[in-house]
Amino acid sequence: MSDPTSGSLVTTPPPEQPGVVGDTAPVGAGLPETKRDQPRGLLGDAWYDLRRKPLFWISAGLIALFVVMAAFPFFFTSGSPNDPVGTGLSRSLEGPSGDAWFGTDILGRDIFARTIYGARASIIVAVAATLGTVLLGASVGVLAGFRGGWVDALLSRIADVFFGIPFVLGAIVILFTFNPEGAGSNEWKIMGLVILALCLLSWPVAMRIMRSSILAAKNADYVVAARALGASNSRIIFKHLIPNCLAPVLVYATILIGAYIGAEATLSFLGVGLQSPVVSWGVMISDSQQYIRVAPYWLLFPSAFLVTAVLSFVMLGEAVREALDPKLR
């Protein structure tokens, strides 16, 4: 429903024609067999287009920065995320200063260090959940679209069931069921549950996108030709259909990573997602809410990082969509 991950972020319906026709270099991706003199495929064509876009380079640079931050947080800060800066609580709730750039929180911990370390949990959850969602949704979508008939009807109804559940409400129920308050679970288990909840509630969108692309491509001439040449179903699916139907799902996946960073923060904020001692931006924002009047910087800095991270993935998705969708040129 009005969740950040629903298809509403993909601002165009999947193209009816799966092929990508570039205006600078017309590569009929729908007719890959006949265009042997033009070796650039779907992704090569998109890359050719992307290299010229400043939006792509800005977002890719920011994403690279966040990934490095998640992998090697100690390159950016010598502080520790869970230990106080001074002795004990001596430096609780101090404003930004020379040795604690973003100030300190109620326990005297360095907010800058926590914000840097917070990237890791947020990005791991978002990337893993996106992979899960797209793999699950796309495989079900391929199956439903290719088989058709009662398989399609059944799988579509199952997708409708999951799609009908309000996102936040559903995620709260799932996380509350498997990880009730006070049950001291380890951080990997909570992370896994958050990933699971996000996947379970969002796969129908990926499934619908994939299904409609497959339906559109299923009766295309090149598929009929492949079948006439005696290709098996699995060869048609993996060699012909999937490469030609990948573009819309790929665009959705890019935007979904950004949406999931926001969703993870939302769930942590509600107290059902990640919890201390795991550091994530959502956990920090959730911790800061009672002190908003005395320490607004505690809320502002993690929020700014969160918004920048989501923004860079949304921008990347935008650039990739423009590169992959010929209708927008």
Added chain:
Amino acid sequence: MGRYVLRRLLQLIPVFFGTTLLIYALVWAVPGDPFAGKCGERACPPDYIQFMTEKYHLDDPWPLQYLYYMGHLLTGDFGQTFGGRDIGEIIAQAYPNTLKLALVGLAIEAVIGLTAGILTGLRRNGFLDNLVLVSTLFLLAIPTFVSGFLLQFILGTQFKIINPTVSSEVPFHELIVPGFVLASISMAYVARLTRTSIAENSRSDYVRTAVAKGLPQRRVVGVHLFRNSLIPVLTFLGTDLGSLMGGAIITEGIFNINGIGREAYRAITTKESATVVGIVVVLVLVYLLMNLLVDLLYAALDPRIRYE
């Protein structure tokens, strides 16, 4: 048309039962003793436990409980909380507030989104176009709870323009900021959808014909272009009303609005499973019916679409 409606209604039935069954199973599986803390500081007397267990069929396996629940529900009885309050009454009290919030959000989303989309769709690649594109990217990137918090802090606490929380009567003017927060992501989507739709249709044959036969600009844009371009936007707004109500839980929490999302959150944390399921039933039903209505509206607005 009649056959189409009938088929769609029949398709709704398995989805409705599937969704409620799923939620019921999940809520039922929330670990913990349902009687913990229900009788004050002491343990519940055995008589009470026996009475409640029988009344709510707590000894039966959950699929059977679900059937009992659905049986009551189909007669319009949402059941009672463990405290004895009618769940139907709770929903009836909270629902109008959520509906109000969603309507305010929808109105804001429609006005701002459509204006921005129409202006940029007609004049592409200008300064305004780029400004709107960048702002929609930002709107898409700011999670609801962050924008809600920041607006509450800046407008409510720092500048004291609005009340930081909405009072219990839920007057419309206090819902403007929460409605904006709730609808901010959809607003960006409406603006982009409108822009794309207008940009696509302005290259179409009927617009060229209208211009060629000498119609004034106002008529070409107002009648030929808008009426065709706004159909997808209207249908999006229709489905979005259902989604806004389901997604109001965070906005309601931040601005302290006594709506259905907050009731649901409270019910989940206190293990009032019947209330959770009741609220989800209402939300899902509204959402499914809205979708059906929008599909029918689509045919009414666009005569090219015919349902067999």
